[in-house]
Amino acid sequence: MKPQDAYTELKKRMRETALLGSTASILYWDQQAYLPKKAEDHRAEQLGQLSRLDHEWFTDTKVGDWLSAIEDSDLVADPESEVAVNVREWRRLYDREVKLPVEFVEEFAIAGSKGHGIWSEARKKSDFSIFAPHLEKLVELCRRKADLIGFRTERYDALLDEFEPRVKSAEIENVFAGLRKDLVALVAKIADAPRRPNIDVIHQPFDLDRQRIFAESVGAAFGFDHLAGRFDPAQHPSCNALGPHDMRILTRYYPNDLAEGLTAATHEVGHALYDLTQTDKTHWGTPMYETASLGIHESQSRMWENMVGRSRPFWVHFFPQMQRLFPEQLAEATVDDLYGAFNWVKPSLIRVEADEATYNLHIMLRFEIERAIIAGDIAIKDIPGEWNSRFKTYLGIDVERDADGCLQDIHWSDGSFGYFPTYALGNMYAAQYWAQAQKDLPGLADDHAAGNFDRLRGWLSEKIHRQGFKYDAADLCERVTGAKLSHQPLLDYLYAKYEEIYGITRA
Amino acid sequence: MKPQDAYTELKKRMRETALLGSTASILYWDQQAYLPKKAEDHRAEQLGQLSRLDHEWFTDTKVGDWLSAIEDSDLVADPESEVAVNVREWRRLYDREVKLPVEFVEEFAIAGSKGHGIWSEARKKSDFSIFAPHLEKLVELCRRKADLIGFRTERYDALLDEFEPRVKSAEIENVFAGLRKDLVALVAKIADAPRRPNIDVIHQPFDLDRQRIFAESVGAAFGFDHLAGRFDPAQHPSCNALGPHDMRILTRYYPNDLAEGLTAATHEVGHALYDLTQTDKTHWGTPMYETASLGIHESQSRMWENMVGRSRPFWVHFFPQMQRLFPEQLAEATVDDLYGAFNWVKPSLIRVEADEATYNLHIMLRFEIERAIIAGDIAIKDIPGEWNSRFKTYLGIDVERDADGCLQDIHWSDGSFGYFPTYALGNMYAAQYWAQAQKDLPGLADDHAAGNFDRLRGWLSEKIHRQGFKYDAADLCERVTGAKLSHQPLLDYLYAKYEEIYGITRA
Secondary structure (H helix, E strand, C coil): HHHHHHHHHHHHHHHHHHHHHHHHCCCCCHHHHHHCHHHHHHHHHHHHHHHHHHHHHCCCCCHHHHHHHHHHHHHHEEECCCHHHHHHHHHHHHHHHHHHHHHHHHHHHHHHHHHHHHHHHHHCCCCCHHHHHHHHHHHHHHHHHHHHCCCCCCCCHHHHHHCCCCCCCHHHHHHHHHHHHHHHHHHHHHCCCCCCCHHHHHCCCCHHHHHHHHHHHHHHHHHHCCCEEEEECCCCCCEEEEECCCEEEEEEEEEEEEEHHHHHHHHHHHHHHHHCCCHHHHHHHCCCCCCCCHHHHHHHHHHHHHHHCCHHHHHHHHHHHHHHHHCCCCCCCHHHHHHCCCCCCCCCCCHHHCCCCCHHHHHHHHHHHHHHHHHCCCCCHHHHHHHHHHHHHHHCCCCCHHHHHCCCCCCHHHHHCCCHHHHHHHHHHHHHHHHHHHHHHCCHHHHHHCCCHHHHHHHHHHCCCCCCCCCCHHHHHHHHHHCCCCCCCHHHHHHHHHHHHHHHCCH | CCCHHHHHHHHHHHHHHHHHHHHHHHHHHHHHCCCCHHHEEEEEHHHHHHHHHHHHEEEEEHHHHHHHHCCHHHHCCCCCCHHHHHHHHHHHHHHHHHCCCCCHHHHHHHHHHHHHHHHHHHHCCCHHHHHHHHHHHHHHHHHHHHHHHHCCCCCHHEEEEEEECCCCHHHHHHHHHHHHHHHHHHHHHHCCCCCCCHHHHCCCEEEEHHHHHHHHHHHHHCCCCCEEEEEEEECCEEEECCCCCEEEEEEEEECCCCCHHHHHHHHHHHHHHHHHCCCCHHHCCCCCCCCCCCHHHHHHHHHHHHCCCHHHHHHHHHHHHHHHCCCCCCCCCCCCHHHHCCCCCCCCCCCCCCCCCHHHHHHHHHHHHHHHHHCCCCCCCHHHHHHHHHHHHCCCCCCHHHHHHHCCHHHHHHHHCCCHHCCCHHHHHHHHHHHHHHCCCHHHHHHHHHCCCCHHHHHHHHCCCCHHHCEEEHHHHHHHHHCCCHHHHHHHHHHHHHHHCCCCCCC
């Protein structure tokens, strides 16, 4: 077969699998938002069927033949060309997937889907024993998956690779070690800070529907296209790509807290913008369209949530709108009150509600625990105890309910081990990109204070989103910022902000 | 292959297609309720892919071989056995489907899916010219479909067969002719009635959310299980079966009308109860679980909407609840005011808002027009004119906007020609079953006045829902009521009610 014909066939096949995958995404979105309790088993069967089909199509020996025909040809001479990039990544995924028997893939998908309902109930009742037997099964499946895929030094690497391609857990351990030391010092300084913002201003009764209206209008200002997506309510915030023009954000709002709902919404909008500003839709369904890693994707959500959404310029622009929506609650408040309250730093129980200083400590804890679970060094029954004792060490807090501890996150419920570290990597990438954006786009703070986010969105689109998977995460970082990933930009960013708000000094 | 093994394989295959079909239903439900505008093309591609797969699986020559192996065996000796019923209906569908090339099936599905958005826009702007080119294409596809499937006397029969198996349009024409004559006479009597109810009581401002709460609580009283389904808002009411325990009702409420939202909701609950009380879920995905025809399914929705939901006993029970929700609007109202207003009869423009007396005239008009379109006797461009002139003849009203005329219904937008007559058949079946239920269940009115709908629901479950497709619609009717379908029970029912409310006399 001619290489060009092989590529045509290959691309057609891959777009078919991507199309089917986007159908699975609708089922998964619905499961998080709307699925009735009694329909959970049927949903698991549906997802299992789609996983099986996807796997069969993707691992067809013809796919291997097409790949080989192209890999030996001039079509891949330029490593940055569409063909070379797509073939490189499809090969990686193909070699990974063919090692998994189809029965295993279906079993994993069904177990993962069923896990959502079981976890959800366990969390509601704060009863780990409800979740434990299913988690045991999921961990066993993950270990089998790692064994099937293969690994050099530890099983966890095989799982991590799904979310952060070509990154090893030892590397993450290293970069986390440096970050941890500096973050612990920062958190300690803030605990003894000469001044603190007033958190009470955002802890008043706030009408849920008006919170929603505000968050969705901020989304529109950032560039979220309400004709190519929508917001729905769910227990756990997320952004679901159901198609090239169909980004579904799930959020929730709290009646006595102005920050949690809004920051979750701006976070998910950041994810959505990744796809929405990936303007070359002809690449949809191929690596040229996709992100290099979840860490890179997360860098975008964190940037919009934190670097933009918790910035002073943001509140300069949005404070009057917020005040008009909540005239009684915010009658006496100022821009700096909101800016300060949204940057309240205090160790707390819930990851998704954590401030920027302590957030990464939540991640490190999860990374260590899940790595040890997969290694077999922590038994399922010991998870709550391990969680709680480490939490006390890292964040100085006693966990009293597992719902606020090891049951708080959705990830393990569908077998997503290896996902958590991408959050902390995302924070570091975000800060490094943000520092670069300040250099490349002079006057950006003035734009934001005027409610204009076009230049930043355009810069991100060009520098990151439209690059697709042309480069690995590490390479992309170097190309955009001229430097390897480091935790220093994150520290610089945090100190600049907290020196202003808390009156601390770095030296 | 042994017949028993063939049946095992066949059933497995058919359940796989049913599982995939339930995934397509989610996509279709989402399309009606939530799909963003720009995602319509992608959704069409997704549905096209699933249609193609379903068709490939269903028309596999192995399916034909399995069917043949069973048909020649003792397994089908008892025509009412599971095997005989399933094989009989799968054979009918198989023989139909194998005549359709897969490319045609996918093209039809994509055109049908795209039609929704185009129709929706045309309706919003009340501009038939927006919809006409796409409708032209859909009609052409329907005619091709009929030619591929084959027919004896007219193309329309091949389409009708999909919704009312083994029924011919000439039969429908006959039964409609008798009904039309009697309905026209009834409507004329009501126009000259000695007294009329007061419609103003339900045409006041009614909070949408409280209307929704009331309708959903009525659904729960009827037996709708909110753990196995949910209600969502949409432009067009519908009931979507996404799985054996997952009934999704779509409804809408109007700010100045108490009847439209509630009656649409009770109607869709009637459809949902069909599935929800089909208690033997092991049959899910096979004809033993399914309805004999859409007319039979519709009989259930009409019974709960009309025979129950517009009855005096219903309002005896629910009036106090309604009054508590709307104390200002209903301060002076009585049970009979609500009962009368919900049975207001007056020719009107919109089918789904029509009263019980005029409703079937809306259907007959559609049946005649769509039959003539498929026969080639009415050109696409002439549809609005034909619609409006016939509407004037049948209902005495001038249609001023196509949105209130030929653009009002969703059905043609996805190529569902042959669907409309099932509504009028449903009304007739409903009345005939209802008359039988009165005989079999003495004191039913007292149950309903006490808010207890269990006996009726149980009777319907046993007599109809749990019969699945054991019998054809016509046979089922005779078995349950001891008589062939007739329009007399509907007339009897309507006169009994309208004599009471309007003071008319039948003789």
